[in-house]
Amino acid sequence: xxxxxxxxxxxxxxxxxxxxxxxxxxxxxxxxxxxxxxxxxxxxxxxxxxxxxxxxxxxxxxxxxxxxxxxxxxxxxxxxxxxxxxxxxxxxxxxxxxxxxxxxxxxxx
Amino acid sequence: xxxxxxxxxxxxxxxxxxxxxxxxxxxxxxxxxxxxxxxxxxxxxxxxxxxxxxxxxxxxxxxxxxxxxxxxxxxxxxxxxxxxxxxxxxxxxxxxxxxxxxxxxxxxxxxxxxxxxxxxxxxxxxxxxxxxxxxxxxxxxxxxxxxxxxxxxxxxxxxxxxxxxxxxxxxxxxxxxxxxxxxxxxxxxxxxxxxxxxxxxxxxxxxxxxxxxxxxxxxxxxxxxxxxxxxxxxxxxxxxxxxxxxxxxxxxxxxxxxxxxxxxxxxxxxxxxxxxxxxxxxxxxxxxxxxxxxxxxxxxxxxxxxxxxxxxxxxxxxxxxxxxxxxxxxxxxxxxxxxxxxxxxxxxxxxxxxxxxxxxxxxxxxxxxxxxxxxxxxxxxxxxxxxxxxxxxxxxxxxxxxxxxxxxxxxxxxxxxxxxxxxxxxxxxxxxxxxxxxxxxxxxxxxxxxxxxxxxxxxxxxxxxxxxxxxxxxxxxxxxxxxxxxxxxxxxxxxxxxxxxxxxxxxxxxxxxxxxxxxxxxxxxxxxxxxxxxxxxxxxxxxxxxxxxxxxxxxxxxxxxxxxxxxxxxxxxxxxxxxxxxxxxxxxxxxxxxxxxxxxxxxxxxxxxxxxxxxxxxxxxxxxxxxxxxxxxxxxxxxxxxxxxxxxxxxxxxxxxxxxxxxxxxxxxxxxxxxxxxxxxxxxxxxxxxxxxxxxxxxxxxxxxxxxxxxxxxxxxxxxxxxxxxxxxxxxxxxxxxxxxxxxxxxxxxxxxxxxxxxxxxxxxxxxxxxxxxxxxxxxxxxxxxxxxxxxxxxxxxxxxxxxxxxxxxxxxxxxxxxxxxxxxxxxxxxxxxxxxxxxxxxxxxxxxxxxxxxxxxxxxxxxxxxxxxxxxxxxxxxxx
Numbered sequence: 001x002x003x004x005x006x007x008x009x010x011x012x013x014x015x016x017x018x019x020x021x022x023x024x025x026x027x028x029x030x031x032x033x034x035x036x037x038x039x040x041x042x043x044x045x046x047x048x049x050x051x052x053x054x055x056x057x058x059x060x061x062x063x064x065x066x067x068x069x070x071x072x073x074x075x076x077x078x079x080x081x082x083x084x085x086x087x088x089x090x091x092x093x094x095x096x097x098x099x100x101x102x103x104x105x106x107x108x109x
Numbered sequence: 110x111x112x113x114x115x116x117x118x119x120x121x122x123x124x125x126x127x128x129x130x131x132x133x134x135x136x137x138x139x140x141x142x143x144x145x146x147x148x149x150x151x152x153x154x155x156x157x158x159x160x161x162x163x164x165x166x167x168x169x170x171x172x173x174x175x176x177x178x179x180x181x182x183x184x185x186x187x188x189x190x191x192x193x194x195x196x197x198x199x200x201x202x203x204x205x206x207x208x209x210x211x212x213x214x215x216x217x218x219x220x221x222x223x224x225x226x227x228x229x230x231x232x233x234x235x236x237x238x239x240x241x242x243x244x245x246x247x248x249x250x251x252x253x254x255x256x257x258x259x260x261x262x263x264x265x266x267x268x269x270x271x272x273x274x275x276x277x278x279x280x281x282x283x284x285x286x287x288x289x290x291x292x293x294x295x296x297x298x299x300x301x302x303x304x305x306x307x308x309x310x311x312x313x314x315x316x317x318x319x320x321x322x323x324x325x326x327x328x329x330x331x332x333x334x335x336x337x338x339x340x341x342x343x344x345x346x347x348x349x350x351x352x353x354x355x356x357x358x359x360x361x362x363x364x365x366x367x368x369x370x371x372x373x374x375x376x377x378x379x380x381x382x383x384x385x386x387x388x389x390x391x392x393x394x395x396x397x398x399x400x401x402x403x404x405x406x407x408x409x410x411x412x413x414x415x416x417x418x419x420x421x422x423x424x425x426x427x428x429x430x431x432x433x434x435x436x437x438x439x440x441x442x443x444x445x446x447x448x449x450x451x452x453x454x455x456x457x458x459x460x461x462x463x464x465x466x467x468x469x470x471x472x473x474x475x476x477x478x479x480x481x482x483x484x485x486x487x488x489x490x491x492x493x494x495x496x497x498x499x500x501x502x503x504x505x506x507x508x509x510x511x512x513x514x515x516x517x518x519x520x521x522x523x524x525x526x527x528x529x530x531x532x533x534x535x536x537x538x539x540x541x542x543x544x545x546x547x548x549x550x551x552x553x554x555x556x557x558x559x560x561x562x563x564x565x566x567x568x569x570x571x572x573x574x575x576x577x578x579x580x581x582x583x584x585x586x587x588x589x590x591x592x593x594x595x596x597x598x599x600x601x602x603x604x605x606x607x608x609x610x611x612x613x614x615x616x617x618x619x620x621x622x623x624x625x626x627x628x629x630x631x632x633x634x635x636x637x638x639x640x641x642x643x644x645x646x647x648x649x650x651x652x653x654x655x656x657x658x659x660x661x662x663x664x665x666x667x668x669x670x671x672x673x674x675x676x677x678x679x680x681x682x683x684x685x686x687x688x689x690x691x692x693x694x695x696x697x698x699x700x701x702x703x704x705x706x707x708x709x710x711x712x713x714x715x716x717x718x719x720x721x722x723x724x725x726x727x728x729x730x731x732x733x734x735x736x737x738x739x740x741x742x743x744x745x746x747x748x749x750x751x752x753x754x755x756x757x758x759x760x761x762x763x764x765x766x767x768x769x770x771x772x773x774x775x776x777x778x779x780x781x782x783x784x785x786x787x788x789x790x791x792x793x794x795x796x797x798x799x800x801x802x803x804x805x806x807x808x809x810x811x812x813x814x815x816x817x818x819x820x821x822x823x824x825x826x827x828x829x830x831x832x833x834x835x836x837x838x839x840x841x842x843x844x845x846x847x848x849x850x851x852x853x854x855x856x857x858x859x860x861x862x863x864x865x866x867x868x869x870x871x872x873x874x875x876x877x878x879x880x881x882x883x884x885x886x887x888x889x890x891x892x893x894x895x896x897x898x899x900x901x902x903x904x905x906x907x908x909x910x911x912x913x914x915x916x917x918x919x920x921x922x923x924x925x926x927x928x929x930x931x932x933x934x935x936x937x938x939x940x941x942x943x944x945x946x947x948x949x950x951x952x953x954x955x956x957x958x959x960x961x962x963x964x965x966x967x968x969x970x971x972x973x974x975x976x977x978x979x980x981x982x983x984x985x986x987x988x989x990x
Contacts, residue, residue: 024136042155043137044162047129074135 006090009039009049014058014079014087021062023073024050050077058083111138117160120167157525164521189515196487200519203480203571206879207523210473211563212530213872217466218559219535223548224364224455224462226555228448230357232297233399236262238409239447240396244268247373247386248424250289250394253416260412261398265292267361268394272343272369272379273650273845278834280650280847283325285343285369286360287376287394295399302326303337303352310351311372313386317348318372323356324547325368343369344379345653345845359547361395364454366547382656383814389426395451398444406444413442454546461865461945468621468872471614473567475879478607480519481571482886485604488512516572524564528552531560538868542860604887605923611883612927615876616964617934622866622873623956624946629866631948632859637689638789638798640727643679643821644851645829646687647672650815652843661812664841666738669719671836672820677828680821682722683806687817690854693792697772698802700758701779713754714791714799715771717809723749723786725819733765733784740805746775747805749784754800771802774810794858795947819851826850865945877967884971888920892975899979900987909980916979920972921965928961 006014009031016022016030027050028041053059062076079087114137118130137159144152165186193200228234238261250266257264266289275281290311298305301323310318319341330336340347348371360367373394376384385391400409421438488495495508535550655664665683672681686692697711720738723730731752740747748769755764768779780802791799806812818837822829830848837844892899899912939951949956 024132025139028136028140042158042162043133043140044159044166046136047133048166051125051129072135072138075129075132 006086007049008035009041009045010053010058011087011090012039013046013049013053014083017059017077017079018084018087021076021078023076025073027077053083058086111141114138114159117163120163122167122171125167125170153529157529160525161521186514186518189511189518192515193518199483199487203483203519204522204526206476206480207473207520207564207567208526208530209875210469210476211523211527211560211567212534213469214466214473214563215527215531215556215560216534216538217462217469219531219550219552219556220539220548221459221462221466222553222555222559223550224452225449225459227363227549227553229361229450230355230359230549233402234448235446236400236402237447237450238398238400238406238444239451240398240413241443241445244392245394245396246389246392246424247394248389249420250373250396252420252424253396254289256416257398260416261404261409262401263291263295264396264398265289265295266373266394266396267292268373269360269362269365269367273345274341274343274369275845276342276345277843278838278846279830280648280845282847283368284360284365285371286367287373288370290372290374295397298355298358300352301355302334303350305352305354306370306372311374313374313377315372315374317343317346317375317378318351319343319348319375320352320354320370321350322354322359322366322368322370324366326353341369343371343375344650345843346378348375348378357549359549361397361450363450363452364546364548380814381653389424397447406446410442410444413444417442457861458542461861464942464945465865465868465872468618468869470563471618472872472876472879473563474570475611475614475876475883477567477570478611479879479883479886480567482604482607482883484516484571486886486890513572516568520564520568520572523567524560527564528560531556538864542864543857604890608880608883608887608923609927609930611876611880612924612964612968613931613934615873615880616928616931616960617938618869618873618876619960619963620931620935620957621942622869623960624942624949624951624953625862625866625869627949627953627956628945628947629859629862632794632862635790635794635797635948637794637855638728638787639688640821641852641855643823644726645820645822645826645833646690646849646851646854647818647820647833647837648690648815648847649818649837650845652841652845654843655841658811662741662807665719665806665812665816667840668816668818668837668844669721671840672818672833673721675820675822675832675836677824677832678820678822680721680725681818682719682725683816683818684716684718684722685806685809685813685816686716687819687851687854688789688791689793689851689858690817698758698769700767700769702767703758703769704760706758710757713758714801715804715809716801717804717806719806722803722819725821726789727821728789729787731785731787732763733782735784736803736805741807744808746778746780746808747783748780749786749803750782751786751798751801751803752788753798754802755785757800769802771804780804794855862945862947877963880964881967881971884920884923884968885975887923888916888972889975889978891919892916892979896979896982896987900982900984903980903982904984904988912980913976916976917969917972920976921968924965924968928964931964932957932961 012031012034013027015034016027022030024043024046028043028046031039031041031046050059054061058080059077060080062078111134115134118126118133121130140155144155147155169186229237231237245266247266253260253264266287268287270285270287271282272285273280273282288306290306290308293305294307300320303320305320306318309315321336321341326332326336330339336350337352338349340349342348348369354367354370359365360370371379373386376386398409400406418438421440425434425437498508532550532552539546539548539550649668651661651664655661669681669683672678675681686694694715695712696715698713699706699711718736720736723735730749733749736747736749750758750764758769759767764782764785767782769782770776770779786803788798789801790797791801806816820829820833824832826848834846834848837846899915903912935957936952943951
């Protein structure tokens, strides 16, 4: 397994694809929603991050949209099993961090 | 819009485009949709990020061969951006100056581009050829038409006119055109709805059909399909709309948009018996040819001139004789390339626009000089840091590259902001000149090339400095200096030179601004000769039923009487022309017993008025009497002349009682001068007073299709409009009028001058500000650098006044050098703007003197604060450090 940490944007993209396949614009909207507007994505930067995920085998292009869908939506994307593993590893990593934070006296005495 | 993105995508390397191009385009289209209706700021932000993202990361992907975040690391862009952010004020000032300079010049260039360079949006504009810079008669066109396919691929005729679309009462004017039936075929255009005109439509006696522009279709019909087949009134005649022109086609005249286009044959419907389609001396049509793909202009000209003799003979005006006749037969046909169409606006605006472009270019240079100074100072301040890097093993090449990237980033930001300024600025500028100019201001390759060129020049000017500086850093020497001085001595000469340049250029612009402002003032306050306040001009077109000379003469008198009787109106009268409103009428005049004049000297300007006109216009009668109602056809012909006419055509002695003759239909009948009136302007404000002969309307010539009424009243315009129009409609229910204040016509005479004056004052102020900043900067640094010197002098007993004088003296020396250079520049550049000035010479001493004084004051102000700081130095603090 690769030992690189996910950048926040990559994490959000994987999250958006975790439940179902989605097309580009839908993923962008989901990321914006999930991050509470803190991650402003536009087409160019989105596809940069997406390409990185595809190159690392975490995401693939899904075969084709369901018939009857709007053809303007463009390509659909899907998370791979490897991607799901990375997501799970990231969750474990973050959970460990949270536990550490809880133990340390972050909130003071 | 999505086409722009498809074009932007080409920044990315091919493999990225092939993999993701379609998906990115689709996603972008959806993003755009969601952005519809967002405020302009959000949209501007969106587009800026899109463009920067595409350009920067596309380029990075090409260089590094990867499309991801890491591509940028070795390109220093991120660190360059961070470095720029550490001095936000300097960066912001630099970006702003660049944006204004690049954006302003691009805005002016796109207007110039749309006006002069852009080709017509038709099938093969490069094959279009205009027949001689002259307009033609319909008989000549009809004689040419059957032969057109022998001479070239095709030909057509076009005439831009104004049409009135109103149903009744006040006119609803739009620009339109008469066109020959096969025109749209020849141009290779297809309708965006319905069909376009064909040869079959251009037949006299046929039903009235018209095509409308895309813009009119959207404005008045909402783009609905039901517009096709509906009926509009063109000069009160019913016309059926059969189609809509393509969206980008505006007509053959750049700057105007033909909203309603009808066949030439329809002139019979519109103008009735006055249509003049068979008149051999009425010149009104532009004739265009479309060359065959392989045909040269010379070949076209040869074929045309082969046809000429027969054509000219067949269309000779019957009452022409002698010189006129010979010239008519001999004048060759000269076709000229017309890929950009024709334009009345070009003549008026090309010079002022080019001049303004030069102004902005100068401001850009000044701004870049400032930026250069700032960046050099900043680089010099970082010498220590850079020297440390060198000592630690960084390559010199890398450091230079780092600085270059900073410069490029700065330019890039300036360009992107500048483009936004350009797009907005060009639209605003055109709208300020006139609401009805229609120009295609879209960005094309020429505009982009221009922007790239200005950006490159700007970068060269201010990028060179810091980079050169970087190459001369010696690690050891710099470390030893350990940050003692801020700028080395060598640097000062370069920076001083830049300040002198800035002052010189600023002086030129300020002088220009002063001259243009005075021109505008002189023109706008030119005494017209008559009273402008409360004067309204009503242009009347007679209703369809009013035909025949008697009926029309009667109507003219009735209309004038009705206007006079309107409550609130103190005076009203009718005339054929109103000064400054448009139209001109001249002829050769001979005064019996007057000085002998030849050639063009014999030309005087004419007008025909009814009784009370001079009174209504506020023109005082100086001798004799006014035109009276009794001066009608059959009675002895009379005229009133103005002072200039008397001076030129009569000389000394009384004018009243003399007789004159006017060339034309009644050349042999003597006309008696019965009155002399004060001088007043005739055609334009610039041309001023001309020798004028006022005839009586009923004795002048056949009445045309309408008349002008001048109405004087104390009421505001809307009230005048309603009161007068109802009275006039009572006289002729089917008449069409246009009611405007005389003052509005006067104002439109000074539009170009106003634009030039406002913009040059704006840029003059900007140039002054930038020069002041530059002077402040260099004086400030000079003080800091020489503080040791100054401290010693203070310690040795120099007074603050002496120190100030020293500092100011150095600053003002620079200013003086700049002024000297600037005055030479003004003297040289002056001749280029002479034609744009009015009432003031380019070498006007007062304006030059005032500009010098302004710059001296600015110079003193800019150098004041550093000078004061110098006097406050504490010698002990400075010398101990």
